[in-house]
Amino acid sequence: TRGEESRHKREKNSRERTSPKREKVREASREVEEVTRSGNFDNWSTAMVKADTSTASTSSQAVSTTSQQRSVNEEVDRLHRKVATKVMKNLNRFYPGAEEFEPELHKIGSPDEYSKLAKQFSHQLRKQIKESYEAYHDGSLEGIVLTGDNEQFIRTEVESYFEGVSCVRK
Numbered sequence: 001t002r003g004e005e006s007r008h009k010r011e012k013n014s015r016e017r018t019s020p021k022r023e024k025v026r027e028a029s030r031e032v033e034e035v036t037r038s039g040n041f042d043n044w045s046t047a048m049v050k051a052d053t054s055t056a057s058t059s060s061q062a063v064s065t066t067s068q069q070r071s072v073n074e075e076v077d078r079l080h081r082k083v084a085t086k087v088m089k090n091l092n093r094f095y096p097g098a099e100e101f102e103p104e105l106h107k108i109g110s111p112d113e114y115s116k117l118a119k120q121f122s123h124q125l126r127k128q129i130k131e132s133y134e135a136y137h138d139g140s141l142e143g144i145v146l147t148g149d150n151e152q153f154i155r156t157e158v159e160s161y162f163e164g165v166s167c168v169r170k
Contacts, residue, residue, distance in 0.1 A: 072142050076130070082146040083126040083154065088118050090158040109168045121161075125154055 092098030095108040108114050133144050 068142070072140075072144075075144050076141055079129070079144050079146055080122070080126055083129065083150075084118070084122040086146070086151055086154045087121045087125065087158065090155055091118055091121070094162055104167075105162070106168045107162050107165045117161075121154075121158060125157060129153070 089100060091108065091114060092100040093102050094105050095101060095114050096103075096106055108117065129146075129150050130141060130144065133141060137143070
């Protein structure tokens with residue numbers, strides 16, 4: 001019907017893509033900007049902020065510091081996700097059902113054990129990677145990325161742990 005077409009057109013026009021991570025949403029004559037998304041489809045989380053269209057007079061240094069801090073936080077969050085992904089990829093060799101699973105290395109017996117190990121390794125290794133980075137960058141995490149050396153470190157730590165673990169009996 002004509003009313004449904006009108007409603008659909010309004011809904012379609014209420015969202016305007018500005019980048020893959022940012023989306024402007026117009027809600028009842030106010031403008032809101034999505035600044036972050038996190039989680040997966042089971043625990044989706046979206047942060048929305050009201051976009052300020054006025055020309056506020058703020059210190060450019062304060063804005064610069066805030067955006068620099070936001071940038072560092074984004075780099076750290078990206079590092080955390082990449083470390084978790086690499087940890088899980090390495091754990092998958094020891095866990096049945098994973099694409100990378102190697103049957104002769106079946107050493108993780110349950111989903112709970114897998115989750116516990118993934119969380120433990122992710123937290124421990126990202127902490128060590130950040131501490132090492134800070135030691136060489138005057139205590140700053142600005143510019144931190146997951147390097148090939150970091151990936152090898154993760155692989156070595158996971159493999160070393162499983163050297164002392166017996167295979168699961170079928």
